[in-house]
Amino acid sequence: MxxxxxxxxxxxxxxxxxxxxxxxxxxxxxxxxxxxxxxxxxxxxxxxxxxxxxxxxxxxxxxxxxxxxxxxxxxxxxxxxxxxxxxxxxxxxxxxxxxxxxxxxxxxxxxxxxxxPETVARQMETAEILRDRDIQSLAPSSQTRFSSRAVLQWPIGAVPSEVVESLAEEQNLIIDNLTLIPHDHFPAITLPLMTLAERLDLLLGHFDLCISITTGDDATHISLVPLEDRQEIVRVYRRPLRNSAATARLNALATSVTIENGETDDFFFLRGSVADARLVERALFPPATVRPVKKPASDPQQDRFTLRVAAPLEELFVEVAGRLKLKLIIDRDSLARASIDPQEVIRLELSNATRKQLLDAMTRHAGLSWSIADQTLSIRATSMNPNNSDR
Known part of the structure; x- marks a missing residue:
C-alpha cells in the first residue's frame, strides 16, 4: 500500500x-x-x-x-x-x-x-483558532508555557481529570473548574510531540470542552468551557467583482452564513465558524479542476493486501472478489456436502500479502479451495478440488 x-x-x-x-x-x-x-x-x-x-x-x-x-x-x-x-x-x-x-x-x-460526532468535529476546529488567537495575545513568557512541546501519554485506566491537572502542573498553570470533566477511565495511549495547548484540548474534546485562557497578576489561569461557547470567529475577505461568478456563489450562501459589510465595498466580514469560512472560501476560490491521471494497469499478482478481519465466509469472499475485480462463483453444493456453513465466521490477520497468499489464508482453515480463470474466482470445498490455481 x-x-x-x-x-x-x-x-x-x-x-x-x-x-x-x-x-x-x-x-x-x-x-x-x-x-x-x-x-x-x-x-x-x-x-x-x-x-x-x-x-x-x-x-x-x-x-x-x-x-x-x-x-x-x-x-x-x-x-x-x-x-x-x-x-x-x-x-x-x-x-x-x-x-x-x-x-x-x-x-x-x-x-x-x-x-x-459532526458538531464536535466542527466545533474543535473553530475553538482551536480562537485558542491560538488568545495565546498570541499573551505575554511572551505565558506564550512559551502553552507552546511547550512534549509527548502525550498516560497509562491504562488513567482518569482524565487527573491527566489534565498533571499537564497543567507541568507549566505551573491553575485550572479553575476541573470538576467539569466527568469521571472516566481511558485506555493507555502514547502520542507524538504536541504543544501543551494541543494536548489539553485533545483530551478535553472527548467531553465537549476546551480551554479558555485568562492571565492574572502572578499566574496564568485556565478555565474549562463548553466547546459550543467558543464558536465565533471574524474573518476579513476582499469582495469579488460585482458581476463575477464568485459574487454569484457568495450570494448563494446568504442564508447559511453571516456576512457583514464594511464601510467600503472593498471588503466584507464573515462572522461564524471554520465550517462557514470554508464555504465562503470555496465560493471565492473554487478548487482548480484537476484532470485525473490514469494509473498504468497493475499486475494483480503483484498487489499487496493488509487486513485484520472477522467476518462471515461468504461476505468476506464477496468483498475480496470485488476488490480483486473478479466475478465470484461459490459452489454451494460442494460446501453443503462438506458441511461447511457459508455464514461461518473467518478470523484472519495478514500484512503485505500477495493475492495468492490472501486467498490461501482465507480458504485454508475453512476447508476450501479456490481457482481463478477468465476473471472469475471460484470457491469450492477442498474435497472437490484440493488444488488452488491462478491463471
Missing part, C-alpha cells in the same frame, strides 16, 4: 484587536485574513483496503502512514468493523469517507486528525 502523508495543518487568523480594524476607512487599512490552510498531501492519491478491520486498527495503520495521530472520539466504538477500499483516491476523500461510514465527521487540527 503506497505511503500516505498528511502534513501538519496550520490555521492562521489575524486577531482583530479593536473596532478600528473592523471598519474600513481612509486612515485605517483593513487586514485581510489568511486563507485557511489545506495541506497539499491531502490531495495525494492513495490506495487502501480494509475488510472487517476494527476501527482501532484502521486508525493505527493510518496514523503510522500519515505520521499524524488519528484520534477516535470516546463516543465511538473502536471495535467497529470497517469495510473500506480506495483506488487512487485523494487522502482527504478517503478520510472523509471513513468518517461518513461511521456516521461522524473528520476534524483536521494542528497535530491530529479526529473522528468525532
Amino acid at each position: 503506497p505511503g500516505l502523508c498528511i502534513a501538519m495543518l496550520g490555521w492562521s487568523i489575524h486577531a482583530l484587536q479593536n473596532q478600528s480594524l473592523l471598519c474600513a476607512s481612509e486612515t485605517t487599512p483593513v487586514t485581510r485574513s489568511t486563507r485557511l490552510v489545506t495541506p497539499h498531501s491531502l490531495a495525494q492519491l492513495i490506495d487502501a483496503h480494509w475488510i472487517g478491520t476494527d476501527l482501532r486498527s484502521v486508525a493505527e495503520q493510518i496514523s503510522k502512514q500519515i505520521e499524524l495521530p488519528v484520534i477516535i472520539d470516546r463516543r465511538l466504538d473502536p471495535g467497529t468493523p470497517v469495510n473500506l477500499r480506495a483506488d487512487a483516491e485523494p487522502a482527504v476523500d478517503l478520510l472523509e469517507r471513513l468518517a461518513k461510514s461511521l456516521g461522524v465527521s473528520l476534524s483536521v487540527l494542528h497535530s491530529s486528525v479526529r473522528l468525532a
Whole structure:
C-alpha cells in the first residue's frame, strides 16, 4: 500500500484587536485574513483496503502512514468493523469517507486528525483558532508555557481529570473548574510531540470542552468551557467583482452564513465558524479542476493486501472478489456436502500479502479451495478440488 502523508495543518487568523480594524476607512487599512490552510498531501492519491478491520486498527495503520495521530472520539466504538477500499483516491476523500461510514465527521487540527460526532468535529476546529488567537495575545513568557512541546501519554485506566491537572502542573498553570470533566477511565495511549495547548484540548474534546485562557497578576489561569461557547470567529475577505461568478456563489450562501459589510465595498466580514469560512472560501476560490491521471494497469499478482478481519465466509469472499475485480462463483453444493456453513465466521490477520497468499489464508482453515480463470474466482470445498490455481 503506497505511503500516505498528511502534513501538519496550520490555521492562521489575524486577531482583530479593536473596532478600528473592523471598519474600513481612509486612515485605517483593513487586514485581510489568511486563507485557511489545506495541506497539499491531502490531495495525494492513495490506495487502501480494509475488510472487517476494527476501527482501532484502521486508525493505527493510518496514523503510522500519515505520521499524524488519528484520534477516535470516546463516543465511538473502536471495535467497529470497517469495510473500506480506495483506488487512487485523494487522502482527504478517503478520510472523509471513513468518517461518513461511521456516521461522524473528520476534524483536521494542528497535530491530529479526529473522528468525532459532526458538531464536535466542527466545533474543535473553530475553538482551536480562537485558542491560538488568545495565546498570541499573551505575554511572551505565558506564550512559551502553552507552546511547550512534549509527548502525550498516560497509562491504562488513567482518569482524565487527573491527566489534565498533571499537564497543567507541568507549566505551573491553575485550572479553575476541573470538576467539569466527568469521571472516566481511558485506555493507555502514547502520542507524538504536541504543544501543551494541543494536548489539553485533545483530551478535553472527548467531553465537549476546551480551554479558555485568562492571565492574572502572578499566574496564568485556565478555565474549562463548553466547546459550543467558543464558536465565533471574524474573518476579513476582499469582495469579488460585482458581476463575477464568485459574487454569484457568495450570494448563494446568504442564508447559511453571516456576512457583514464594511464601510467600503472593498471588503466584507464573515462572522461564524471554520465550517462557514470554508464555504465562503470555496465560493471565492473554487478548487482548480484537476484532470485525473490514469494509473498504468497493475499486475494483480503483484498487489499487496493488509487486513485484520472477522467476518462471515461468504461476505468476506464477496468483498475480496470485488476488490480483486473478479466475478465470484461459490459452489454451494460442494460446501453443503462438506458441511461447511457459508455464514461461518473467518478470523484472519495478514500484512503485505500477495493475492495468492490472501486467498490461501482465507480458504485454508475453512476447508476450501479456490481457482481463478477468465476473471472469475471460484470457491469450492477442498474435497472437490484440493488444488488452488491462478491463471
